[in-house]
Amino acid sequence: xxxxxxxxxxxxxxxxxxxxxxxxxxxxxxxxxxxxxxxxxxxxxxxxxxxxxxxxxxxxxxxxxxxxxxxxxxxxxxxxxxxxxxxxxxxxxxxxxxxxxx
DNA sequence: AACATGACCTCTC
DNA sequence: TGAGAGGCCATGT
Numbered sequence: 001x002x003x004x005x006x007x008x009x010x011x012x013x014x015x016x017x018x019x020x021x022x023x024x025x026x027x028x029x030x031x032x033x034x035x036x037x038x039x040x041x042x043x044x045x046x047x048x049x050x051x052x053x054x055x056x057x058x059x060x061x062x063x064x065x066x067x068x069x070x071x072x073x074x075x076x077x078x079x080x081x082x083x084x085x086x087x088x089x090x091x092x093x094x095x096x097x098x099x100x101x102x
Numbered sequence: 103a104a105c106a107t108g109a110c111c112t113c114t115c
Numbered sequence: 116t117g118a119g120a121g122g123c124c125a126t127g128t
Contacts, residue, residue: 003125025110035123036110042125043109057110064109072109 006034007042014043017054020079021095024058060090 009032017023025036025043032039039055040063046052053072057063064072077083081093 006125026112029110029123034125037108037123038110038125040109041107044126046109052109055109058112062109066109068109 003038006032006038007045010039010042011047011050014050014052014055017051017095018097020081020093022054022056022060022076022081022090022093023095024056024090025063026058027094028055054095056087056090058090059087060093061087 010028013023013028013031025039029036029039036058043052043055053075056072056076062069062072073083076088081088
């Protein structure tokens, strides 16, 4: 199935995000050619060892439900991301090294 | 096969 | 600044 391949692509990209950087659901979706919700759906399975905390909502917001939101925030802060208010500056911490297809 | 759901995004008002 | 609507499409029932 295509969807399984896309899921693997998503996981591969998330694994590539370097420490201290983040990527949004929408951007990841744009890279692999699918939508933001599909990225979220893939993250629901969350394989062990995956740096899921580096995947955030558009504009640098935490969209993770429940207590994981707190864990994610702590981990991001531990990687050097400074929060301002609810979220942080996505432009500042976005993983820029990965070139997006266009 | 139809239907509901969702760790989203963008545009309105 | 915040709430609502619509679009999106893989997943699970």
